[in-house]
Amino acid sequence: MGRPPCCDKVGVKKGPWTPxxxxxLVSYIQEHGPGxxxxxxxxxxxxxxxxxxxxxxxxxxxxxxxxxxxxDHEEKMIIHLQALLGNRWAAIASYLPQRTDNDIxxxxxxxxxxxxxxxxxxxxxxxxDGFSSANNSQQISKGQWERRLQTDIHMAKQALCEALSLDxxxxxxxxxxxxxxxxxxxxxxxxxxxxxxxxxxxxxxPSSSAYxxxxxxxxxxxxxxxxxSPKPGQANRANPVPAYPGTSSSSEGAQSGTTTPDxxxxxFDHSLFSFNxxxxxxxxxxxxxxxxxxxxxxxSLFQDESKPNMGAQVQAQAPLTxxxxxxxxxxxxxxxxxxxxxxxEDGASxx
DNA sequence: AAATGAGGCAACCGCCGTGTA
DNA sequence: TTACACGGCGGTTGCCTCATT
Numbered sequence: 001m002g003r004p005p006c007c008d009k010v011g012v013k014k015g016p017w018t019p020x021x022x023x024x025l026v027s028y029i030q031e032h033g034p035g036x037x038x039x040x041x042x043x044x045x046x047x048x049x050x051x052x053x054x055x056x057x058x059x060x061x062x063x064x065x066x067x068x069x070x071x072d073h074e075e076k077m078i079i080h081l082q083a084l085l086g087n088r089w090a091a092i093a094s095y096l097p098q099r100t101d102n103d104i105x106x107x108x109x110x111x112x113x114x115x116x117x118x119x120x121x122x123x124x125x126x127x128x129d130g131f132s133s134a135n136n137s138q139q140i141s142k143g144q145w146e147r148r149l150q151t152d153i154h155m156a157k158q159a160l161c162e163a164l165s166l167d168x169x170x171x172x173x174x175x176x177x178x179x180x181x182x183x184x185x186x187x188x189x190x191x192x193x194x195x196x197x198x199x200x201x202x203x204x205x206p207s208s209s210a211y212x213x214x215x216x217x218x219x220x221x222x223x224x225x226x227x228x229s230p231k232p233g234q235a236n237r238a239n240p241v242p243a244y245p246g247t248s249s250s251s252e253g254a255q256s257g258t259t260t261p262d263x264x265x266x267x268f269d270h271s272l273f274s275f276n277x278x279x280x281x282x283x284x285x286x287x288x289x290x291x292x293x294x295x296x297x298x299x300s301l302f303q304d305e306s307k308p309n310m311g312a313q314v315q316a317q318a319p320l321t322x323x324x325x326x327x328x329x330x331x332x333x334x335x336x337x338x339x340x341x342x343x344x345e346d347g348a349s350x351x
Numbered sequence: 352a353a354a355t356g357a358g359g360c361a362a363c364c365g366c367c368g369t370g371t372a
Numbered sequence: 373t374t375a376c377a378c379g380g381c382g383g384t385t386g387c388c389t390c391a392t393t
Contacts, residue, residue: 014362014363015361015362015363015386015387016361016362016387016388017361017362035379037378037379038377038378038379049363050378050379051363051364051378051379051380052362052363054379054380055361055362055363056361056362058380059361059362060361060362068360087382087383088381088382089381089382090380090381090382101380101381101382102360102361102362102382103360105382105383106359106360106361107359107360109359109360109383110358110359110360111359
């Protein structure tokens with residue numbers, strides 16, 4: 001019964017990845033595409049758990065990943081989304097396709113938490129980091145918080161009504177949602193240049209840990225790889241990932257290898273926050289100077305909410321359109337800066 | 352220059368939902 | 373139907389680097 005184990009727990013290597021291991025993993029993915037992770041250690045001979053391979057790929061080796069240097073706008077988006085979604089890093093990351101959930105989580109824990117705490121305690125009274133002054137936002141936040149509370153109640157009611165009268169079939173939506181997960185995965189063209197470059201790079205590197213912590217290494221490494229890759233869509237067509245047996249088709253499983261090539265390409269080509277749903281329709285929410293195209297997939301994040309104790313649990317169960325409305329209303333009523341300021345206040349209130 | 356502490360980040364752990372035999 | 377493995381996700385840990393003393 002059941003499946004065979006993904007990998008033998010005995011003899012599994014842990015700790016930082018070496019350049020050699022990265023080469024092996026990337027080479028495998030170039031050839032086979034991501035997915036079917038349980039077979040990766042077996043086929044490649046890597047002494048790593050399949051899970052570890054997947055993590056290494058999705059969090060580090062995957063092309064298109066932007067590392068470090070969070071822009072002011074990204075920062076604000078994270079704060080805003082965290083206030084809306086709680087610690088749902090994967091959901092937040094779906095709005096920042098160049099960032100991994102792990103990266104966002106780390107950035108939140110190491111930078112933003114402190115920043116917000118500072119702002120909350122009023123130690124950081126002036127906008128030295130791009131945020132408005134705490135005093136100012138406190139004044140604004142009073143009314144905004146009240147307004148948001150009302151919105152929350154309204155949304156909770158609405159969500160409850162919808163939940164109790166679930167006549168509308170959601171299955172189709174769910175199916176679409178699974179396919180519309182934004183992804184930055186785009187290319188798996190074999191590139192021996194990459195391997196050569198990577199090997200050369202690894203020779204310069206004093207230690208594996210230094211290698212692993214060097215974003216620059218990976219950036220250069222992947223830059224070369226990307227340079228030698230064809231159009232992402234083409235590459236993926238050559239490696240139809242969903243064809244792999246055992247590839248998850250769950251609604252959350254489309255992060256790297258289970259999206260369609262076309263969609264991947266679109267997602268990658270679009271600037272931040274611009275995603276198309278599988279049926280081509282999308283809704284647009286203006287936030288700050290950027291436009292967000294909200295997909296139904298995001299809605300599922302709310303509708304499928306089951307975990308308790310989330311910061312925005314009430315919101316999480318509300319239909320996305322309400323959230324969009326809220327965002328729009330706020331943006332229109334207070335201006336974009338205020339919207340961000342409110343998020344800051346909201347976020348700070350969580351601590 | 353050496354010791355110590357703090358911060359940052361990659362990777363691991365464990366839980367959960369889903370798929371498979 | 374059931375048991376079990378996979379994949380995804382969030383929380384946490386531990387190592388490395390940098391700043392301070």
